[in-house]
Amino acid sequence: MITIAVDAMGGDAGLTVTVPGAVAFLKQQPNAHLLMTGDELLLQQALKTAQAPMDRISIVHASQVVEMDEAPQLALKNKKDSSMRVAINQVKEGNAQAAVSAGNTGALMATARFVLKTIPGIERPAIAKFIPSGNPGHMTLMLDLGANVDCNADQLTQFAVIGSELVQAMHPEKGRPRVGLLNVGTEDIKGTETVKQTFKLLKSSKLNFIGNVEGNDVFNDEVDVVVTDGFVGNIMLKTIEGAIKFMSSAIKQEFSRNIFNKMAAVTALPALKGMKAKLDPRKFNGAIFLGLRGVVIKSHGGTDEVGFMYALEEAYHEARFASLAKIEQGVADQLAALEEVREQEALASGVSHISTP
Amino acid sequence: MITIAVDAMGGDAGLTVTVPGAVAFLKQQPNAHLLMTGDELLLQQALKTAQAPMDRISIVHASQVVEMDEAPQLALKNKKDSSMRVAINQVKEGNAQAAVSAGNTGALMATARFVLKTIPGIERPAIAKFIPSGNPGHMTLMLDLGANVDCNADQLTQFAVIGSELVQAMHPEKGRPRVGLLNVGTEDIKGTETVKQTFKLLKSSKLNFIGNVEGNDVFNDEVDVVVTDGFVGNIMLKTIEGAIKFMSSAIKQEFSRNIFNKMAAVTALPALKGMKAKLDPRKFNGAIFLGLRGVVIKSHGGTDEVGFMYALEEAYHEARFASLAKIEQGVADQLAALEEVREQEALASGVSHISTP
Numbered sequence: 001m002i003t004i005a006v007d008a009m010g011g012d013a014g015l016t017v018t019v020p021g022a023v024a025f026l027k028q029q030p031n032a033h034l035l036m037t038g039d040e041l042l043l044q045q046a047l048k049t050a051q052a053p054m055d056r057i058s059i060v061h062a063s064q065v066v067e068m069d070e071a072p073q074l075a076l077k078n079k080k081d082s083s084m085r086v087a088i089n090q091v092k093e094g095n096a097q098a099a100v101s102a103g104n105t106g107a108l109m110a111t112a113r114f115v116l117k118t119i120p121g122i123e124r125p126a127i128a129k130f131i132p133s134g135n136p137g138h139m140t141l142m143l144d145l146g147a148n149v150d151c152n153a154d155q156l157t158q159f160a161v162i163g164s165e166l167v168q169a170m171h172p173e174k175g176r177p178r179v180g181l182l183n184v185g186t187e188d189i190k191g192t193e194t195v196k197q198t199f200k201l202l203k204s205s206k207l208n209f210i211g212n213v214e215g216n217d218v219f220n221d222e223v224d225v226v227v228t229d230g231f232v233g234n235i236m237l238k239t240i241e242g243a244i245k246f247m248s249s250a251i252k253q254e255f256s257r258n259i260f261n262k263m264a265a266v267t268a269l270p271a272l273k274g275m276k277a278k279l280d281p282r283k284f285n286g287a288i289f290l291g292l293r294g295v296v297i298k299s300h301g302g303t304d305e306v307g308f309m310y311a312l313e314e315a316y317h318e319a320r321f322a323s324l325a326k327i328e329q330g331v332a333d334q335l336a337a338l339e340e341v342r343e344q345e346a347l348a349s350g351v352s353h354i355s356t357p
Numbered sequence: 358m359i360t361i362a363v364d365a366m367g368g369d370a371g372l373t374v375t376v377p378g379a380v381a382f383l384k385q386q387p388n389a390h391l392l393m394t395g396d397e398l399l400l401q402q403a404l405k406t407a408q409a410p411m412d413r414i415s416i417v418h419a420s421q422v423v424e425m426d427e428a429p430q431l432a433l434k435n436k437k438d439s440s441m442r443v444a445i446n447q448v449k450e451g452n453a454q455a456a457v458s459a460g461n462t463g464a465l466m467a468t469a470r471f472v473l474k475t476i477p478g479i480e481r482p483a484i485a486k487f488i489p490s491g492n493p494g495h496m497t498l499m500l501d502l503g504a505n506v507d508c509n510a511d512q513l514t515q516f517a518v519i520g521s522e523l524v525q526a527m528h529p530e531k532g533r534p535r536v537g538l539l540n541v542g543t544e545d546i547k548g549t550e551t552v553k554q555t556f557k558l559l560k561s562s563k564l565n566f567i568g569n570v571e572g573n574d575v576f577n578d579e580v581d582v583v584v585t586d587g588f589v590g591n592i593m594l595k596t597i598e599g600a601i602k603f604m605s606s607a608i609k610q611e612f613s614r615n616i617f618n619k620m621a622a623v624t625a626l627p628a629l630k631g632m633k634a635k636l637d638p639r640k641f642n643g644a645i646f647l648g649l650r651g652v653v654i655k656s657h658g659g660t661d662e663v664g665f666m667y668a669l670e671e672a673y674h675e676a677r678f679a680s681l682a683k684i685e686q687g688v689a690d691q692l693a694a695l696e697e698v699r700e701q702e703a704l705a706s707g708v709s710h711i712s713t714p
Contacts, residue, residue: 134606261628264628267621
C-alpha cells in the first residue's frame with residue numbers, strides 16, 4: 001500500500017478541488033491510502049458531501065493555511081501548523097511515502113527543504129517535470145523549471161545526477177538514462193561560461209551524457225533527462241504551454257473559417273476531441289520537487305479536480321517506483337566518481353607543472 | 358524602387374534555392390530590383406534556366422564562397438571576395454538597401470558587423486524575429502535569438518531600444534511599441550541579477566516598458582517587443598519550433614488513429630491544409646540582424662525557394678519602412694534619456710551623501 005499525504009487546504013480553490021480530486025484518485029488506485037491535512041471539521045464535511053471512501057482516508061488536523069501570496073520565509077516561521085507543513089511532516093515521520101500540495105510554490109519548496117532536507121551531495125532541490133515527446137511511449141524529464149534562477153556548474157551537474165537517478169529508478173527497463181545539457185547548439189564549445197563548465201563536468205561523469213541538446217530536442221525520444229537552470233527551464237515550460245495554446249486556437253479558427261470547414265469540424269469532432277484530450281494540460285499536472293529526502297509533488301494552484309487527481313497519480317508512481325535509498329545510493333556513487341576525476345585532474349595538473357620546469 | 362543584395366551562393370543548396378526564390382520574389386514585388394552576388398558564369402546559367410527577368414536583376418561577381426562550417430574569423434580574414442561579403446558591401450556602398458544571405462550565421466554576423474558597423478550607442482547587434490501571436494493582425498518582435506549568449510543589463514537595454522525603434526518605424530500607426538522583459542514571473546523582483554538590473558534600467562527609460570513577461574506572453578497581443586539574451590532566446594525559438602512540430606505530428610496521429618478518423622480527415626482536408634499553410638515555418642523565415650547600420654536578413658540555411666522568397670520579403674519590407682536615419686535618431690534620443698536619468702541618480706546619491714554627514 002502507498003500512503004500519500006495531501007495538503008487539502010492548498011491551491012486557489014482548496015477543499016472544493018482537493019477532495020473531489022482525492023476521491024477520483026482513490027477510484028483509480030485501489031492500493032492507495034490518503035492522509036488529508038487541514039481543518040478537521042471542514043474536511044469531514046467536504047469528504048461526506050463527496051461520499052469519500054472513509055476507510056481509505058485519514059484526516060490529520062492542521063489549524064493554519066499558507067496563503068497563496070505569503071512570503072515563503074514568513075510561512076516557514078509563522079505557519080508551523082499549516083496544512084502544507086503537516087502534510088510534509090507526514091513524509092518526514094514515515095507516515096506517508098509522498099506529499100502533494102497545490103499551495104504556494106515558494107512556501108512549499110522552503111518548507112519541504114527545511115523539513116525533509118536535501119539528499120547528501122545535492123545543494124539545492126530542483127523542480128522537474130516529465131514532458132511528452134513525439135513518441136507516445138517516451139517522456140523527457142526536464143529540470144530545473146524554476147526553483148533556482150542562478151545556478152553554477154556544480155549545481156547543474158547535481159541536477160543531471162538526481163534527474164538521471166530518478167528516471168533510472170522509475171524506468172529501470174530502459175537502461176541508463178540519456179542526459180542532455182540544454183544549449184544553443186550541439187557543438188561542445190557552445191553556450192555561456194557556466195554551461196561550458198557544466199559540459200566538462202558532465203563529460204567527465206559516469207552519467208550517460210549525450211552532449212548538448214537544443215530546445216526542440218525535448219520533444220524527441222533521443223534524450224531522457226534535459227538539464228538547465230531554473231530561469232531558462234521556467235521560460236521554456238511557459239513557452240511550451242503558450243505554443244500549445246496558440247496552436248489549439250489556430251485549429252479552432254481554421255475549423256470555423258467558413259461553412260465548409262465548419263461542416264468538416266462536425267465530422268472531425270472525434271479526432272479533434274482526441275487531440276484535445278491528448279494535450280489536456282491537466283494530464284501533465286504535478287511537478288516533482290527533486291533532490292529532497294522524500295517525494296513532494298506540486299500541483300498547479302489553479303487546477304481542477306481532474307488536474308489534482310493527476311498530481312496524486314504522479315506522487316503515487318514516484319512513491320511506488322523511486323526508492324529513496326536507491327536514489328541516494330546512486331547519487332552518492334555518481335558524485336564520488338566525479339570527485340575522483342577531479343582529484344586525478346588536480347594531481348595530473350600538479351605533475352605536469354613539475355615536469356615542465 | 359527597393360534594391361536588395363542577394364548572396365546567391367549562400368545556404369545548404371546555394372543557387373538552386375536562391376535563384377528560384379529570387380524569381381518568385383520578383384513576381385510578388387514589382388518595385389524590387391536584385392543585385393545577386395556570386396560566380397558570374399554559374400549565376401548567368403542558373404538565371405537563364407530559371408527564366409529570370411534579367412531587366413530586374415544585376416549580377417555582381419564574387420570569386421569566393423564562405424563554407425557553412427567555416428570559422429567566422431577565418432571567413433572575415435580570408436574570404437574578402439565572398440558572395441556574402443560582396444552582398445554586404447553593396448549595402449555599405451549604397452547600391453542596395455538590404456542584404457540577404459542563407460549562409461553561415463556566425464560569418465554573416467561577423468562580416469556585417471565589420472563592414473557596416475553598429476548604430477552609435479549599440480554595442481552588439483542582436484538577432485530578431487517577428488513571432489505570430491494569437492491575434493492574426495499582430496506579431497511580436499523577439500530578440501536576441503542567439504547572437505549574444507552572455508549579455509549584461511546595458512546590452513539588454515540596448516536590445517529593447519533598438520527593437521522598439523524598429524517596430525515603431527515599421528508600424529507607426531500602432532503607437533509606441535510595448536516592450537516586455539522575458540522573465541520567470543511578472544513581479545518586479547523576479548529573475549537573475551542581470552535581469553533585475555535590466556528591469557530597473559528599462560523602468561527608468563522613455564520606452565513604453567510594460568514590465569516582465571513570461572514565455573507564453575510571446576503569443577499574446579499584449580506585448581510588441583520581448584527582450585532576452587541570446588541563450589534564452591535561441592532555446593525559446595527552438596522550443597517553439599519543436600512544440601509546433603510536436604503538435605502537428607499529434608494531429609496527424611489522431612487523424613489516422615482509426616477508420617472513422619481517417620474518413621473525417623478527408624472531409625477536414627481543407628481545414629487541415631489551411632492549418633498547415635498558416636504554420637508553415639517557411640513563412641517565418643528571415644531573421645533580422647538588428648543594430649547594424651544597414652538591413653541584413655539571415656535566411657535559414659536549409660530552406661527551399663519558398664522560404665528564401667519569404668526572407669527576401671522580410672528584407673524588402675524592412676528596407677521600405679524602417680529608415681536607418683530615423684532609427685538612429687530614435688536610438689540616440691532613447692539612450693540620451695537613459696544617460697540623463699543615470700546622471701541625475703548619480704547627482705542625487707551624491708547630494709544625499711553630503712546631506713547625511
